[in-house]
Each structure stands twice: as structure tokens, then as C-alpha cells.
Amino acid sequence: GAVVSQHPSRVICKSGTSVKIECRSLDFQATTMFWYRQFPKQSLMLMATSNEGSKATYEQGVEKDKFLINHASLTLSTLTVTSAHPEDSSFYICSARDLGAPATIYFGEGSWLTVV
Amino acid sequence: AQSVSQHNHHVILSEAASLELGCNYSYGGTVNLFWYVQYPGQHLQLLLKYFSGDPLVKGIKGFEAEFIKSKFSFNLRKPSVQWSDTAEYFCAVNAPYGGSQGNLIFGKGTKLSVKP
Numbered sequence: 394g395a396v397v398s399q400h401p402s403r404v405i406c407k408s409g410t411s412v413k414i415e416c417r418s419l420d421f422q423a424t425t426m427f428w429y430r431q432f433p434k435q436s437l438m439l440m441a442t443s444n445e446g447s448k449a450t451y452e453q454g455v456e457k458d459k460f461l462i463n464h465a466s467l468t469l470s471t472l473t474v475t476s477a478h479p480e481d482s483s484f485y486i487c488s489a490r491d492l493g494a495p496a497t498i499y500f501g502e503g504s505w506l507t508v509v
Numbered sequence: 510a511q512s513v514s515q516h517n518h519h520v521i522l523s524e525a526a527s528l529e530l531g532c533n534y535s536y537g538g539t540v541n542l543f544w545y546v547q548y549p550g551q552h553l554q555l556l557l558k559y560f561s562g563d564p565l566v567k568g569i570k571g572f573e574a575e576f577i578k579s580k581f582s583f584n585l586r587k588p589s590v591q592w593s594d595t596a597e598y599f600c601a602v603n604a605p606y607g608g609s610q611g612n613l614i615f616g617k618g619t620k621l622s623v624k625p
Contacts, residue, residue: 427552431603431613436543436555486613488553498547498597500615 396420397489399501406508411475414504416487421499422467423489428460431484440485443470467492477508511536513602515616522590523624530585530619532574532600542583543601543613544574553599559583570594592625 396419406412416426424445429437441449441462449462459481461473470489474481486503516531534540542559557568564576574585583600600616 429553436558437545437553437613439552442552484613498599498618500599503612505612 397423397487397499397501399485399487399504401504402502403505404507406477406506408478408508409476411473412477412506413471413473414485414487414506416470416472416489416501418468418489418491418499421489422492423470424467424492425490426464426470427488428462428470428472429486429488431486437486440472474506477506479508482506482508511602511604511614513600513614513616515598515600515619517619518617519620519622521622521624524592525589526623528585528587528590528594528621530598530600530621532583532585532616533581534583534600534602534614535581536602536604538604541603542574542576543603544568544572544583544585545599545601546596547599547618548596556585556598590621590623592623594621595623596621 398417400415404412426443428440431437439452440455441451443449443462443464445464445467451457459475464470484503484505487501488498491497512535514533544556545553546556547553556572557566559566559576567573572587574583576583597618597620599618601613603613
């Protein structure tokens, strides 16, 4: 079945550095990908909707310059956390909509970010 | 490894019919449980969640779910569906102290189509 791969699954970075998380659709094309984060004991919070070839749509309260999203191809979207701070430590997960079956959504396995 | 099973891929109901969507997970320890809904073209929205306490959880829009630990189940119910409930429903499990390093694991989703 369709697979969405997220990489890295775990990353530790120093405060002030930037880190990139990739979300790939492995055997389907995805025009739309969603990026979420989850704090401990909380539900998912949508950060942004990423559309291939255009600018991402960010949710209210999400800093565009801090969480850079690029969706350069139909199989890859990236989330870059710039100038990371400890409060950015979280679980980030993406989902991708199958272009060939628009009502079908697949989830990545998530990426744990720890900023020290 | 942990997994989440949603038994029905596509459910078709008439308005006012009762709904029950199955969700089973495989992990014997402490879990947090979620049901999310994704309406066509939109992002995930949280319907309800269970962390602890009363195993019968009430959510938004008249949905409820019951956690049955002995059955490793967290089925979603609604007594009377409406056409506006047409969407895809995802069950998700997080084991904060155990396997998969606390990742949020999603089921493959159940599409609900409600006929007016």
C-alpha cells in the first residue's frame, strides 16, 4: 500500500540551529501535504497546508519564518525549523493526499525533534 | 510493533442511521486514544480523545467512543448521522511510555458516506 516516509524519525539539535524534516510519498503523487505537531498529552495541531508548487498556507499563530515549508515536487515536502529553541521540541507528523485518489490520506510515522 | 486497525474501509449509511466505526490497537500498556475526522479538502480535526478516567468519552458533533481495555478497542459511535458527517475518520493511538517511542500511530481510515 501507499507509504509516506518521514526523515529523520528522531533528531536532536542545538538551540539556534536549523533542522529539516522531510516528508515523502513513496509510491504516489501528493499535491497536498499537511504538517502537524503534537505536544505531550495533547492532540495534533495543524501547522500548515503544503501545496505543490505554491506557498504553504499557515495556521494562525504559526510563524512562517520559523517553520519554513517547501513542497517542490509531487512527492516531497520539507519542514525546516529555523533558529530552533527548546520550546520547538515536539513530535511533527505529516500526511499526504493521494493525487490519484483525492479522498485518501496517508500519514508519515512522525519525527521527534529535541532542541537542547 | 504497535498497530491500529480500522475494520471498515468504506461505510455507507442513510441519514438518521446509527454509526459505529471499529478501531483496535495492539499494545498492552498505557495508551492515549484519539479519533480524528477529515472532511473533504480539509485538514484533520479532533473529534475526541481518551487519556484516562471514564472510558466512555463524548466528543464534538454528537460523537462518542468507548475504550474497552480488555478488547483493545476504541470504537466511535453516533446515534444518528447527518449528511454533513460524510468524511474520513481516523483512529490514532499513542503509547507514551512504551513501544514506538511514543509515536502517534494512525489507522488507515474509514470513509463514511451519508446519503441524504
